[in-house]
Amino acid sequence: MERLRVAVVGGGPAGMAAASRVKRLLGDRAEVVVFEKGRWVSFALCGTPYYIGCTVKTLDDLVYYPLEEFVEKRGIDVRIRTEVTEVEADARRLRFRRPDGGEGVYEYDYLVLATGARPKVPGLWRELLGYENFFTLRSLDDAERIRRYLVRDDVRRVVIVGAGYIGFEVAENVRALGREAVVVELASQVLPVMLDEDMAAPAAEVLEANGVALRLGVGVQRFEAEGGRVRRAVLADGSAVEGDAFIIGVGVAPEVGLAKSAGLRIGETGAVWVDERMRTSRPEVYAAGDVAETVDLVTGRRAWVPLAPAANKMGFVAGTNIAGGDAVFPGVVRTSVTEAFGLVVAATGLRERDAEKAGFKPVAARLEARTKAHYVGGGSKILLKVVADAETGRLLGAQAVGDETAFWRVNVVAALLQSKATVWDLFSLDLGYMPKVAPVWDPLVVAARLLMRKLGTKPRG
Amino acid sequence: MERLRVAVVGGGPAGMAAASRVKRLLGDRAEVVVFEKGRWVSFALCGTPYYIGCTVKTLDDLVYYPLEEFVEKRGIDVRIRTEVTEVEADARRLRFRRPDGGEGVYEYDYLVLATGARPKVPGLWRELLGYENFFTLRSLDDAERIRRYLVRDDVRRVVIVGAGYIGFEVAENVRALGREAVVVELASQVLPVMLDEDMAAPAAEVLEANGVALRLGVGVQRFEAEGGRVRRAVLADGSAVEGDAFIIGVGVAPEVGLAKSAGLRIGETGAVWVDERMRTSRPEVYAAGDVAETVDLVTGRRAWVPLAPAANKMGFVAGTNIAGGDAVFPGVVRTSVTEAFGLVVAATGLRERDAEKAGFKPVAARLEARTKAHYVGGGSKILLKVVADAETGRLLGAQAVGDETAFWRVNVVAALLQSKATVWDLFSLDLGYMPKVAPVWDPLVVAARLLMRKLGTKPRG
Numbered sequence: 066m067e068r069l070r071v072a073v074v075g076g077g078p079a080g081m082a083a084a085s086r087v088k089r090l091l092g093d094r095a096e097v098v099v100f101e102k103g104r105w106v107s108f109a110l111c112g113t114p115y116y117i118g119c120t121v122k123t124l125d126d127l128v129y130y131p132l133e134e135f136v137e138k139r140g141i142d143v144r145i146r147t148e149v150t151e152v153e154a155d156a157r158r159l160r161f162r163r164p165d166g167g168e169g170v171y172e173y174d175y176l177v178l179a180t181g182a183r184p185k186v187p188g189l190w191r192e193l194l195g196y197e198n199f200f201t202l203r204s205l206d207d208a209e210r211i212r213r214y215l216v217r218d219d220v221r222r223v224v225i226v227g228a229g230y231i232g233f234e235v236a237e238n239v240r241a242l243g244r245e246a247v248v249v250e251l252a253s254q255v256l257p258v259m260l261d262e263d264m265a266a267p268a269a270e271v272l273e274a275n276g277v278a279l280r281l282g283v284g285v286q287r288f289e290a291e292g293g294r295v296r297r298a299v300l301a302d303g304s305a306v307e308g309d310a311f312i313i314g315v316g317v318a319p320e321v322g323l324a325k326s327a328g329l330r331i332g333e334t335g336a337v338w339v340d341e342r343m344r345t346s347r348p349e350v351y352a353a354g355d356v357a358e359t360v361d362l363v364t365g366r367r368a369w370v371p372l373a374p375a376a377n378k379m380g381f382v383a384g385t386n387i388a389g390g391d392a393v394f395p396g397v398v399r400t401s402v403t404e405a406f407g408l409v410v411a412a413t414g415l416r417e418r419d420a421e422k423a424g425f426k427p428v429a430a431r432l433e434a435r436t437k438a439h440y441v442g443g444g445s446k447i448l449l450k451v452v453a454d455a456e457t458g459r460l461l462g463a464q465a466v467g468d469e470t471a472f473w474r475v476n477v478v479a480a481l482l483q484s485k486a487t488v489w490d491l492f493s494l495d496l497g498y499m500p501k502v503a504p505v506w507d508p509l510v511v512a513a514r515l516l517m518r519k520l521g522t523k524p525r526g
Numbered sequence: 527m528e529r530l531r532v533a534v535v536g537g538g539p540a541g542m543a544a545a546s547r548v549k550r551l552l553g554d555r556a557e558v559v560v561f562e563k564g565r566w567v568s569f570a571l572c573g574t575p576y577y578i579g580c581t582v583k584t585l586d587d588l589v590y591y592p593l594e595e596f597v598e599k600r601g602i603d604v605r606i607r608t609e610v611t612e613v614e615a616d617a618r619r620l621r622f623r624r625p626d627g628g629e630g631v632y633e634y635d636y637l638v639l640a641t642g643a644r645p646k647v648p649g650l651w652r653e654l655l656g657y658e659n660f661f662t663l664r665s666l667d668d669a670e671r672i673r674r675y676l677v678r679d680d681v682r683r684v685v686i687v688g689a690g691y692i693g694f695e696v697a698e699n700v701r702a703l704g705r706e707a708v709v710v711e712l713a714s715q716v717l718p719v720m721l722d723e724d725m726a727a728p729a730a731e732v733l734e735a736n737g738v739a740l741r742l743g744v745g746v747q748r749f750e751a752e753g754g755r756v757r758r759a760v761l762a763d764g765s766a767v768e769g770d771a772f773i774i775g776v777g778v779a780p781e782v783g784l785a786k787s788a789g790l791r792i793g794e795t796g797a798v799w800v801d802e803r804m805r806t807s808r809p810e811v812y813a814a815g816d817v818a819e820t821v822d823l824v825t826g827r828r829a830w831v832p833l834a835p836a837a838n839k840m841g842f843v844a845g846t847n848i849a850g851g852d853a854v855f856p857g858v859v860r861t862s863v864t865e866a867f868g869l870v871v872a873a874t875g876l877r878e879r880d881a882e883k884a885g886f887k888p889v890a891a892r893l894e895a896r897t898k899a900h901y902v903g904g905g906s907k908i909l910l911k912v913v914a915d916a917e918t919g920r921l922l923g924a925q926a927v928g929d930e931t932a933f934w935r936v937n938v939v940a941a942l943l944q945s946k947a948t949v950w951d952l953f954s955l956d957l958g959y960m961p962k963v964a965p966v967w968d969p970l971v972v973a974a975r976l977l978m979r980k981l982g983t984k985p986r987g
Binding site: 470 | 576834835852855859902936937961966975985
């Protein structure tokens, strides 16, 4: 019997999950080749800020499984430093460039595109990437370059553009290295994609309390370079922020070049369209991870949410289906979490302002609450917001800021969102209680009570 | 207009929640009288172990709101040290004994029975409760008596009968006072109601590692007293455990005396039957809290699960409905949690062995997993078990032992149980991820993967 030939483009978590899954299910009946243009596979991009700050000592620590695990134990043909340059979809063939510069061709039965995402850099700034002190952070190599630069004696102040989770986490790690940090953000709040404005104050405060200067509500107009290095960011208000290093974290975009050249359908989000089995518009081509779009289970619409847990699952699902199994990945509810200086910020579903845009009539409960019973000590306070639809009582999202229980309370709401639960379900939710771990009226249930004041105590529908 | 007269029997969380709710909704249009036989209202029984161990300094700390809050701010007529002796249901009248011994009568339009639960004490042992060193723990007064006794110079060893959550938590607090602790348990494991046997080892180990001696799998045959004090427990195997104080924690039973005398329907669980609006078999009588039964949302059967969060909600719902509102409490999924010596033990839904008894075909995944990404440090290991039905893939329950994230992971499963979610829903669950708070493949999702090996990757139904 001929072996099934499976090509995987991209050795990140999605690609390696797909490759591993095919080999696990088919063993010697499949030949699986992974093409990775970088040096690493199975890497944890989310850990790169902590490599910069030296919490993570070596890049190897950011690799989930070493290359040998995939090659020797799982029998996957992993080709690092090998870039796929073209997909000839009709011929089911791809062309690649070997580490030595030579060209190669591989014919596949199935292809998995797991090319990930790349950092967004506005056009005028792109040429600055040639400067040694101007960075984006989207690979282990980026992290290495940044750390090597930041430990230089003459680096005193680091300017971070963007107060999303990259900016939030990098700021902490820049401070950990003893450098000054300035964060410039166009929006008038930190974490503008995760949080409604009325939830963002504690995150701004924790940055400032730890020596991170914030410039909110003002964009960078241009950067100025002198003597081979970028020296300052000139802001829209005319002021300038001097710096010795500049890190741009203003978002990412799906790496769809190959997909487009292969004629695959690109979805309305700009990422590769896939069905819930991770199949693209061509039946023999799958896409998984940050290059692929999925469904927002709250709105029911297509969404692009490039985060690692979904990427891993998409890879698992793609690999399962290629191997003749049957698995689905129905979508996400946009759960995300970040942390800096001990403050955890988590969100799931829609923010209040997104809910309105999505056609809901949002109503919200926002409260500060203790995380544990008052009488045993311990615990702390969290700020919590739960958003629901005023017409149906359906839960639409939650945001929480505080200790790690903020994260977990958001996860509980994520579970409820998945099943389209209502405010009354949240009230009835059977959360465990004992004084050392939670209060008897959990903040989530208190939020439900506050929402019931607006929506009524009787479940609808 | 005549005022609605509402009588509440029992000043614990359920009774005070009902009373408060009626007054909040009706204000002066209602007269609410709470009859509480003890000294305290709005008390946190779950905190009593920590009073014994002096983590909680005073009994007042165990009161959520002081009496004045209810009387002066909320306008509730609270009568402490006042025992209701009879309910004349047809006459809508109750008789009570005043603190001074005098008798009184109160006529009501609505009655809320919130009489709670009492500790189970096998018949032969009951007379021992007269001894100064033989205790149960079900009230703030019990806690005070125990603490006063345990701090005596001549108390060196405390024998705790029952390794349920009371035994687990009291053992920690006995050790905190520097006393020896011996726990005797008829079942062959600790926490026999919460955990399957294959999950109980860490809880036993943490007790033993902290100097708590365990005698598992052997019951107490009798106690022997000398000189006015109980001196030893003689076990079924003939051995004896000497002790200076004895605390019995072998379960509780609903306090249904008044309900029975009023002719109310008692459910199959032995607790007062109520509908989801908390109404008993008489339309003007409600029951709430530990005296009332509810529904197990996993099995769909009647259940008696006397825990504080449900009690509070039942009181809220009863009060809402009495005041002319409309609220429901659909039931519970049996979520519970306990902690000792830093080890958190949590469970929700059905244990594997209960699932079988309830007519399911249980299949389980059990794993030990890290609670955070490997490369950032921090985190610890948890032992997790997820139980599902082999025929439908429906989730049936989860148990977890470890740090506080064990508790939260169980809460997430509780949210899924409420919506009758499946193993495939658990796989798709959109839990947040960043290395400092969780691993990219959360142990819950890994458990789903393990279950999918047995159930298949394709969702059914």
